Amino acid sequence: MAQLARPGASRRITIRDIALRAGVSVSTASRALNGKPDVSPQARARVLAAAQELNYMADAYARTLAGGRSRTLGLIIPNNGDSFFAQLARGVADAATAHGYSIIVYNTNESSELELQAHQLMLARRVEGVLVASVESGAPPLARLLEAGLSCVLLNRRLDGLQVDEVLSDYEEGAYQATAHLCALGHRRIAHVTLEGDRYSVRTRLAGYRRALEEQGIGEAPELIIRYSRLPLLYERILQALPALRPRPTAIFAYNDLCCVPILRALQDLGWKVPEDISLVGYDDAEFAAWLSPPLTTVAQSPYDVGVKGTEVLIERLESPSESQGAKKLVLKPQLVVRQSSAPPSTATTQRDT
Amino acid sequence: MAQLARPGASRRITIRDIALRAGVSVSTASRALNGKPDVSPQARARVLAAAQELNYMADAYARTLAGGRSRTLGLIIPNNGDSFFAQLARGVADAATAHGYSIIVYNTNESSELELQAHQLMLARRVEGVLVASVESGAPPLARLLEAGLSCVLLNRRLDGLQVDEVLSDYEEGAYQATAHLCALGHRRIAHVTLEGDRYSVRTRLAGYRRALEEQGIGEAPELIIRYSRLPLLYERILQALPALRPRPTAIFAYNDLCCVPILRALQDLGWKVPEDISLVGYDDAEFAAWLSPPLTTVAQSPYDVGVKGTEVLIERLESPSESQGAKKLVLKPQLVVRQSSAPPSTATTQRDT
DNA sequence: TTGAAAGCGTTACCAA
DNA sequence: TTGGTAACGCTTTCAA
Numbered sequence: 123m124a125q126l127a128r129p130g131a132s133r134r135i136t137i138r139d140i141a142l143r144a145g146v147s148v149s150t151a152s153r154a155l156n157g158k159p160d161v162s163p164q165a166r167a168r169v170l171a172a173a174q175e176l177n178y179m180a181d182a183y184a185r186t187l188a189g190g191r192s193r194t195l196g197l198i199i200p201n202n203g204d205s206f207f208a209q210l211a212r213g214v215a216d217a218a219t220a221h222g223y224s225i226i227v228y229n230t231n232e233s234s235e236l237e238l239q240a241h242q243l244m245l246a247r248r249v250e251g252v253l254v255a256s257v258e259s260g261a262p263p264l265a266r267l268l269e270a271g272l273s274c275v276l277l278n279r280r281l282d283g284l285q286v287d288e289v290l291s292d293y294e295e296g297a298y299q300a301t302a303h304l305c306a307l308g309h310r311r312i313a314h315v316t317l318e319g320d321r322y323s324v325r326t327r328l329a330g331y332r333r334a335l336e337e338q339g340i341g342e343a344p345e346l347i348i349r350y351s352r353l354p355l356l357y358e359r360i361l362q363a364l365p366a367l368r369p370r371p372t373a374i375f376a377y378n379d380l381c382c383v384p385i386l387r388a389l390q391d392l393g394w395k396v397p398e399d400i401s402l403v404g405y406d407d408a409e410f411a412a413w414l415s416p417p418l419t420t421v422a423q424s425p426y427d428v429g430v431k432g433t434e435v436l437i438e439r440l441e442s443p444s445e446s447q448g449a450k451k452l453v454l455k456p457q458l459v460v461r462q463s464s465a466p467p468s469t470a471t472t473q474r475d476t
Numbered sequence: 477m478a479q480l481a482r483p484g485a486s487r488r489i490t491i492r493d494i495a496l497r498a499g500v501s502v503s504t505a506s507r508a509l510n511g512k513p514d515v516s517p518q519a520r521a522r523v524l525a526a527a528q529e530l531n532y533m534a535d536a537y538a539r540t541l542a543g544g545r546s547r548t549l550g551l552i553i554p555n556n557g558d559s560f561f562a563q564l565a566r567g568v569a570d571a572a573t574a575h576g577y578s579i580i581v582y583n584t585n586e587s588s589e590l591e592l593q594a595h596q597l598m599l600a601r602r603v604e605g606v607l608v609a610s611v612e613s614g615a616p617p618l619a620r621l622l623e624a625g626l627s628c629v630l631l632n633r634r635l636d637g638l639q640v641d642e643v644l645s646d647y648e649e650g651a652y653q654a655t656a657h658l659c660a661l662g663h664r665r666i667a668h669v670t671l672e673g674d675r676y677s678v679r680t681r682l683a684g685y686r687r688a689l690e691e692q693g694i695g696e697a698p699e700l701i702i703r704y705s706r707l708p709l710l711y712e713r714i715l716q717a718l719p720a721l722r723p724r725p726t727a728i729f730a731y732n733d734l735c736c737v738p739i740l741r742a743l744q745d746l747g748w749k750v751p752e753d754i755s756l757v758g759y760d761d762a763e764f765a766a767w768l769s770p771p772l773t774t775v776a777q778s779p780y781d782v783g784v785k786g787t788e789v790l791i792e793r794l795e796s797p798s799e800s801q802g803a804k805k806l807v808l809k810p811q812l813v814v815r816q817s818s819a820p821p822s823t824a825t826t827q828r829d830t
Numbered sequence: 831t832t833g834a835a836a837g838c839g840t841t842a843c844c845a846a
Numbered sequence: 847t848t849g850g851t852a853a854c855g856c857t858t859t860c861a862a
Contacts, residue, residue, distance in 0.1 A: 132625060179599045180600060181600065205559045224601065246534060248536065383767040387768070415740070415744055
C-alpha cells in the first residue's frame with residue numbers, strides 16, 4: 123500500500139500495456155493504433171478495444187522522437203492580446219485543429235531579439251512549419267529557419283529577397299477603396315489619421331490613400347497626414363490639429379475603427395457634425411463600428427481568414443511537399459462597408475459631379 | 477553530390493555532435509549543458525563553446541522523454557479570439573515565457589465535448605499543468621486530469637466539489653460596486669442589461685447587482701433585467717424594452733463596455749440624454765470606454781492579471797510540490813472607474829441625500 | 831570528475 | 847500478417 127508519492131502521480135499507460143492486454147506485440151499494436159494496413163481485423167479490434175478500456179493516449183513526445191513528425195505548427199506574432207492578432211490566432215488555431223495539428227505561440231512585441239528567441243524555440247520544439255506575423259529581424263533569420271527544413275508562411279507581412287509563401291489582406295487596396303469612396307462622394311480634401319512610425323500596416327494604408335488621391339489628380343498635402351503615437355493621446359491631437367487646417371478637410375480616413383472613437387468625440391466637441399460637416403471612414407469593421415453614432419463606414423477585413431488561409435497553405439505544403447514549388451502569394455481582398463459616417467461634402471464647391 | 481532530398485532538410489545537430497567536438501562523453505556534455513555541478517570547468521567551457529559554435533538547440537522531445545519534464549503548460553479557453561480571453565491568454569503567455577515554459581492553447585467554444593478533447597490533448601502533450609477557463613464538462617473530467625498527475629488552476633471559473641486552485645476577478649464585487657455607485661448617486665430604479673443564459677460571468681454580475689439593491693432595501697423588479705442574445709440584436713432590444721418600463725429606469729448597469737455602444741446609440745435615438753436622463757455604467761474598462769460620448773463609467777478588471785497570477789500559482793505548485801497543500805484561492809478585486817456617464821437622477825424624488 | 835549503458839515510449843525496418 | 851530489434855536524442859543511474 124501507499125505506493126504513490128504524490129497522490130495522483132499514476133504511471134503512464136504505454137503501448138506495451140495495451141499490447142499485453144490485446145495479446146499482440148508492440149509493433150502490431152502500433153500498426154493497429156495508427157490504422158496501418160498490415161494488421162488482421164481481429165488483432166486490430168482487440169488492440170483498439172484494449173486502448174479504449176485503458177483510456178490510452180499515445181505520447182506525443184515519444185511518437186515524434188521515433189517517427190519524425192510532431193504535428194505542431196509555430197505561430198510567431200507581435201501580441202496575441204491585441205484584438206487583430208487574437209482573431210488571426212483564432213483562425214490559425216481553428217484551421218490547425220481541423221487538420222490535427224497543435225500550435226505553439228510566441229509573442230515578439232515586434233522586437234527582433236525576441237523573434238530570434240522565437241526561432242530557437244521553434245527549432246527546439248520541432249515544429250513542422252511556422253506562421254510568421256512578425257519579421258522585424260528581417261530575412262536572414264527566416265532563411266535560417268528554412269534551411270533547417272521548416273516551412274514558413276508570412277501572414278500580413280512582406281519580406282523582400284526571400285522565396286516564401288505569403289498570405290495577406292490587402293491594406294493598400296482597402297485604403298484605396300476607402301479613399302476612393304470619399305473621392306467619389308466629392309471630397310477632395312481628405313485627411314489621413316494614422317499611427318506614427320513606418321510599420322507595414324501604416325505604410326500600406328498610406329500607399330493606398332495616395333494612389334486614390336493621385337488617380338483623382340489631387341495633389342499631396344502633407345499637413346493632412348495626422349499622426350498619433352498612442353490612443354489616449356489621439357483625442358487631444360485631433361482637437362489641436364483639425365481646426366488649424368486651412369481649408370478645412372471635408373473627410374477623414376482613419377487607421378482603424380478603434381481610433382475613430384476618440385476622433386468622433388473630438389469632432390463632436392469641435393462642433394463638426396458627422397457626416398454633414400466631415401465624413402469619417404475607419405478600417406477593420408470592428409464589432410462596435412455599426413453602433414457608433416453615426417454608424418461607421420469602414421473597410422472590412424478578416425484577420426481570422428488570414429489565419430485560416432495561412433495555416434491551410436502551410437499544411438498543404440507540409441503534406442504534399444513535391445507540389446507547389448514556387449512561393450505562393452495569397453491576397454485577401456478587403457471590402458468597403460458603407461454606413462452613415464460618410465456622405466458628400468456639404469459645400470458643393472469641391473464636388474466633381476456638379 | 478546532391479545529397480539532400482529536400483533542399484534544406486539538413487541533419488539535426490545533436491548532443492553527440494557537441495560531445496565529439498568538445499572531446500568529452502555525451503553524459504558530460506549533458507551535464508555541462510544543464511548546468512549540473514559535477515563537471516570540471518575546462519570541460520564545461522569546451523562543451524558550451526562547442527554548443528555555441530554549432531548553434532545547438534536541445535531537442536525538447538528527446539529531453540522530455542528522457543527526463544520527464546516538458547516545461548509546457550496547457551491553456552483551455554473558450555475562445556482566444558475574444559478580446560477578454562485574448563488578454564488573459566497574453567497574461568498566461570507572458571508569465572509562462574518569463575519562467576521558461578511554453579504554452580499550448582486549446583479553444584473549446586464552451587463545448588463540453590471539445591473540453592474533453594482538450595484534456596486528451598493535454599495528456600498526450602505531457603503538459604505539466606493546465607490553466608482552465610472553460611469548465612462546461614464539470615468536475616469529473618478535471619478530477620481525472622488531477623489523477624493523471626497534472627496540476628490545474630481554474631481561471632475566472634468556479635467549480636464545486638473539487639480541491640483545485642482558483643484565480644478569478646471578482647465579478648460579483650464589480651457588479652456590486654457598479655450598482656452601489658448608482659445607488660449612492662440616488663438611483664433606485666436601475667436596469668441591468670445582460671446576456672441570455674446562465675454562464676458564470678452573467679450569474680455573478682447578477683448576484684452583485686442584487687446584493688447592492690438589497691442593501692438599499694430596493695426590491696426585486698424582474699422587468700428591469702433586460703436580456704439579449706447577440707450584440708447585433710441589442711440595439712433593437714433596448715429601443716423596444718426601455719420605453720415600455722413604468723416607471724422609467726434612471727440608470728442602467730450593463731454587462732460590458734462593448735454592449736454600451738449600441739445602448740448609447742439606442743438611448744440617443746430614444747432622445748434620452750446620458751447622464752441627464754439616464755445613467756449608464758459598463759464593465760471591463762475597454763480601450764474605447766474613455767472616448768465614448770459621454771466617457772463611460774465602468775468597472776476595470778484585468779484579464780491579463782488573471783492570466784499572469786494563474787500561471788504563477790500553477791508554476792509555483794509545479795516547482796515546490798511539497799508546499800502549499802490546500803487549494804489556493806486568489807481573488808482579484810475589480811475597480812470602479814467613474815467617468816461622465818453616471819450622475820444623480822434629475823428627478824430629485826428618489827434621491828437619498830435630500 | 832568522468833563515461834558507459836540503460837532507459838523514456840514510440841515508430842520503422844526486417845525477417846520470419 | 848506478425849514480432850523482434852534498432853533507432854529517435856536526451857537524461858540519469860552507476861561504476862570507474
